[in-house]
Amino acid sequence: MTAFATVKPSKLSREAFVETFGGVYEHSPWIAEAVFDQGIGEEDDDIERLHARLAQVVRSAPRAARLALIQAHPDLAGKAAVRGELSAASTAEQAGAGIQDCTPEEFARFERLNAAYKTRFGFVFIMAVKGSDRQKILAAFEKRLNNTPEREFAQALAEIDKIALFRLQAI
Template sequence: MTAFATVKPSSLSREAFIETFGGVYEHSPWIAETLFAQGISAADDDIEHLHARLAQVVRTAPREAQLALIRAHPDLAGKAAVRGELSAASTAEQAGAGIQDCTPEEFERFERLNAAYQARFGFVFIMAVKGSDRQRILAAFEERLNHTPEQEFARALAEIDKIALFRLQAM
């Protein structure tokens, strides 16, 4: 059980809760809004407990909302990253995996794989890249291109949940 160092979710107003946790899931404050509407208790002051409840909101959301959540994520090493348009959390996560250090050939490979993945699945490739590196990410990209659309939809949501947990732990 890990508690937040400086903030107790159970002590926050609706506005403060959404401001604090609305970005845990990329550009999707509706998840924090939904959870707050369900009620927040002292048990939610535990990171893992809060994460499990947030993940449950995602799991029980309509498929269209889940797809919108997936589509809210940027391409790895994509044009938004090159232009500096990522959220602060996404920028830090991609930098931690060394994506900003790609060679021109690696950037081209990322762009090619991003395009193939988007064409096959209709959304971006999502991977919780903390603790990973460019080579492992590219290998995962190529492997996951062979998955079915349903497998990748489920995998994208699972990766998003990992990202959310990493973001909560960083708070």
């Protein structure tokens, strides 16, 4: 069990809780709002416990809400990244994987894979890139293109949960 270093979720007002944790899931403060509305206790000062509660809200959400959560994420090495339009967390995560250092050929490969993936699945490719590099990401992209739509939907949500845990740990 790991506690937050300076933030105690159990001591926050609803507004402060949502401000602090509303971005843990990309552009989806409704998840933090739902957890707060269910009640926050001292046990939620533990990162893993809070993460489990946030993830449970996602799992129990209607499919349309889960799809909207997936679609709230940017393409990896996509046009928004090139234009500097990503959230601060997404920018840091992609930079940590060296995506900004792609060669023109690698960017073109990302663009082709992003397009093929969206055509096949109807949403963006999501991968928790912390601790990875662009070669591993490209390999995962190609492998996951072979998944069934339902398997890939579940994989995207699992990756989002990993990202959320990394973001909680950064808080």
